[in-house]
Amino acid sequence: MRYLITIEYNGKNYSGWQNQKNALSIQQILEEKLSFLLKEDIKIYGSGRTDSGVHAVNQKAHFDTNSGIQMHKIPLAVNTMLPKDIRIKGIEKKDKDFHALYSAKRKIYLYKFYVSRISSPIRDDYYAQVIPPIDFEIMKKGGAMLTGEHDFKAFCSARSGIKNTVRTIHRIELEQKNDEIFLEIEGNGFLYNMVRIIAGALVFLGKGKLSLEDIKQALETGDRKKAGKTFPARALYLKDVIYD
Amino acid sequence: MRYLITIEYNGKNYSGWQNQKNALSIQQILEEKLSFLLKEDIKIYGSGRTDSGVHAVNQKAHFDTNSGIQMHKIPLAVNTMLPKDIRIKGIEKKDKDFHALYSAKRKIYLYKFYVSRISSPIRDDYYAQVIPPIDFEIMKKGGAMLTGEHDFKAFCSARSGIKNTVRTIHRIELEQKNDEIFLEIEGNGFLYNMVRIIAGALVFLGKGKLSLEDIKQALETGDRKKAGKTFPARALYLKDVIYD
Incomplete structure (x- = not known):
């Protein structure tokens, strides 16, 4: 299953959206929490990077999972694990040919x-x-x-x-x-x-x-x-x- | 001379407006910086307390000084010494019977x-x-x-x-x-x-x-x-x- 999530974050304490060596990124935290919840290695694909310190009201990212978890339970479950400066605000199912970066208009x-x-x-x-x-x-x-x-x-x-x-x-x-x-x-x-x-x-x-x-x-x-x-x-x- | 100052502050990192033992107040910081600038012991009187964490867009406070410094130079000089979450936004001269707390309507x-x-x-x-x-x-x-x-x-x-x-x-x-x-x-x-x-x-x-x-x-x-x-x-x- 491919899911698109909407994320709000306060960029103040992060090195930006994208994974980097020796710096804490929002992508990394989301991947960790999603992987923990879904009990498999989750890789997420954002609509694009945001620089260190930049905020997002509605960042978008997709990921694939084989987990049978009910979709609407994911945001709430992940939010309870996330630091308070990152929140998943929404989730929707997408086809396999959808890509958070390449499908963005x-x-x-x-x-x-x-x-x-x-x-x-x-x-x-x-x-x-x-x-x-x-x-x-x-x-x-x-x-x-x-x-x-x-x-x-x-x-x-x-x-x-x-x-x-x-x-x-x-x-x-x-x-x-x-x-x-x-x-x-x-x-x-x-x-x-x-x-x-x-x-x-x-x-x-x-x-x-x-x-x-x-x-x-x-x-x-x-x-x-x-x-x-x-x-x-x-x-x-x-x-x-x-x-x- | 009695002066009334207008202060903006972000209350997040402070125990509130008023001086307290073992806690950092906005009043204390302003008194320190004004005393340093004016080379005398300055005591400031606020329009009232604000609780720990409360912000002020326009807090008011008065103080007396014998310094001959030009009034309009005070905000700029003090602001350069203040932490960035406190700023003096304005200053005006007041009569001796004015009091930031008791004259507030x-x-x-x-x-x-x-x-x-x-x-x-x-x-x-x-x-x-x-x-x-x-x-x-x-x-x-x-x-x-x-x-x-x-x-x-x-x-x-x-x-x-x-x-x-x-x-x-x-x-x-x-x-x-x-x-x-x-x-x-x-x-x-x-x-x-x-x-x-x-x-x-x-x-x-x-x-x-x-x-x-x-x-x-x-x-x-x-x-x-x-x-x-x-x-x-x-x-x-x-x-x-x-x-x-």
Whole structure:
């Protein structure tokens, strides 16, 4: 049987989604607990990695099991074993040709900022700080410029080593609420650090440290230096993964 | 010179606002840093205590100093010395007859819930969980019943030892947003654990574990047992203190 699970996690205490040597990953913990419950070696396949410190509201992952356990009992049983910063929120049966990574059509990420000269002790763990003033309208123009199919080479970490850096961003939404800004990005795939680099580029635009021309140049030349700074992981949330 | 400061803090790592033996308080840290900066023994007077783990968006406190330092330099200078979970957000000059506690006319508290069968790793540090279903309308009726001048003896911790338990609640607002509930309470003063007990009583109402008749009885008899359970500190925020 192949199952797809929906997972929420607080990334603060983890090295990220994916298994790594000498570091605690969310995948590893889930595999351990599922293997213990189902009494067989379970390998899970996520919809993709999230960096160290990044949170997920709805990460998706699939696994196969021969266990005859009733499906709806799995989340509750595993949740009682999991640390409180990881929870399985849902489970559904899938066909053998479904794959959490390869069947994913789109992903939605959310990035949270607060705009304040003084850092905010209550929000510091889950938001990035932006020093005012910030031009919100130019940030929206930058978002519109990045929307569509582009080579996002300038918007990914050099460490990624990936060849094809063309991706489609279907939607970039920026919303202002009191002293907070929410950036939501929906795309067909994201490069290493791409959302955190876009978050940084849009803030640099809003602060006048980058111009719309710089963003255009970054897209055209693929020059990482034209796209500003990578923003912190703690303000980034994998909000959803969309399948057909 | 008497100064009033506005402080934001994340209560997670502290024993509360007020100085205590063998425990780290926010007041103590602020007094240490202000004393160091102003080169004299500074004693600060808060608008009131907050319990261990309770947060403040806008706590208020005053202190006297003979230092000739320019007022507007104090927040920045102290903030660079403070741990990142405490920040001075503002400062203003006050007359000698002003007192952060005795001059306070009203206080506003915010309590945050999320309604979900499964606990939420991302919100767990800052919200209280409520298991669905919950009757939001009866919670609002309970809030209306508690509004006004009442003897809140049933809504304070027995440990308080205070004599006069009559207080006026000017406003109780309950707002539902997606799967979250926000409870805002404005009153002329609050007893020990009062907001956390009201939060618990309203949830017990919504869950059918208490009736409106129980709330009425709790107000009339002062019987703590009629008012449900004290809800956790981590979901409580001192939002503002109002002076004339």
